[in-house]
Amino acid sequence: MDVLTIAFLFVAGLLAGAINAIAGGGTFLTFGAYTLAGLPPISASASSAVSQFPGYVTSTLAYWSDLKKIWRSALVLALVSMFGAAAGAFILVSLDNAQFRVLVPWLLLAATAVFAAGPYLKPAPRPQDATPSSGADWKSPVVQFFTAIYGGFFQAGMGIIMLATLGLTVRGEYHRLNSIKNLLSNVISLVAILVFVSGGIVAWTYALSAMPGVALGGYGGVWIAKRVPQAYVRALVVVIGLLLSAYYFISM
Template sequence: MSILDAVLLFLAGFLSGAVNAVAGGGTFITFGAMTLAGLPPIVANATSSVTQFPGYITSTLAYWHDIKHFWRGALLLSLISAFGALSGALILLGLDNPAFRALVPWLLLAATALFAAGPWLKPAPKPEHEAAVGSLVGSLAQFATAVYGGFFGAGMGVMMLATLGLTQSGDYHRLNALKNMLAVVIAAVAILVFVSGGVIAWLQAIIMIPGGALGGYAGVWIARRVPQNAVRGFVIAVGLFLAFYYFDKG
């Protein structure tokens, strides 16, 4: 790895952490940077899961006050999420890089569209109810989301928040807390599969994770000075650039 590649990856980790703190969508940046640095798409995707994982944990801890009221009821969705993530990650490892590369631009376009629609997909607040978990429709929707999360992951948070809002009760903060908790499960299972499959680029991950931590801290400063719509526009532009990059490479 050249010094220029290392600097690019560190800056990508920083930007990823910052945009996640402000608007979400950091996966587009980490995946894109590793792609431009020459990593195969499957390795870039798997390694991106590792770089995003610390952020999932800290987000979950930040919502611990809400989670402790419903975590027992959420165990079923956690189990469903684990099986979904396992399925998605195994599907990914069953593909070779050319086959996955052919899917990437379509996945990126879908994830970018989902991310762009995020503000309109937020659930309406229902403060009078506890967060209920366990309906059949909710379980099936969460399984499908977890399969996607284990397979690719970009846009997973927006997708999960939207499906939870349609299938579960609870106000926005409870649903967001549940989403963060389930994201930890999905990412953890996927990472275990990717590690066992030997598709993690550990050197690149080690470079990007500190950048992500610093970016997450700086995100607070950025959020006070840069409009969220501007950050969202930047992430959407990155997603579209990567999609057309893969279309052109294909």
């Protein structure tokens, strides 16, 4: 891999980290950058999961004070997420690139649609504690299991989907739900990465080229978030998602 490719992936990671900090959706950039750099789609998806992981960790640490109060209620969801993520990651590893390539434009299009609808899917703030709602304890783990399967298979749009499903099945105000979402994103990502590494599908040089950019972009994104309207960044991510979807539809 030449210096220009490394620089390209670093910049893509930088932008992805900033976009994640402002509005989410940075996975679209890293996945797209890896495919443009020549990685096959399965390796691009796995490498993107690796490069995005530091951002999940830092976002969870930012909510640490909230998580300390609700970790017991999140534990069951975390355990369920482990099994779901493993299932989704193993499904990805079992496919070949030709099979996955057929799915990619549809996955990107669906993730883009979910991302565009994100502001309408966010749960309304409620004053109750962030614990499973009474009489529906079974719903939250079941729904989370299927969400984790998607996250283990293809992470684009995972956070928006998870926040929406948690809002339907778990009590709590927005920031507490978001803290649970960030924790579960770590679990799903870590399990998926372990499966991807064992399957030998991570392109480490590519992933490590983008990872410092993701970390720096996430830090700088907080500063940008205070000055750039989130709607503009969200529109940019939607355009990127649509362009990537069109690219894969045309190249199928």
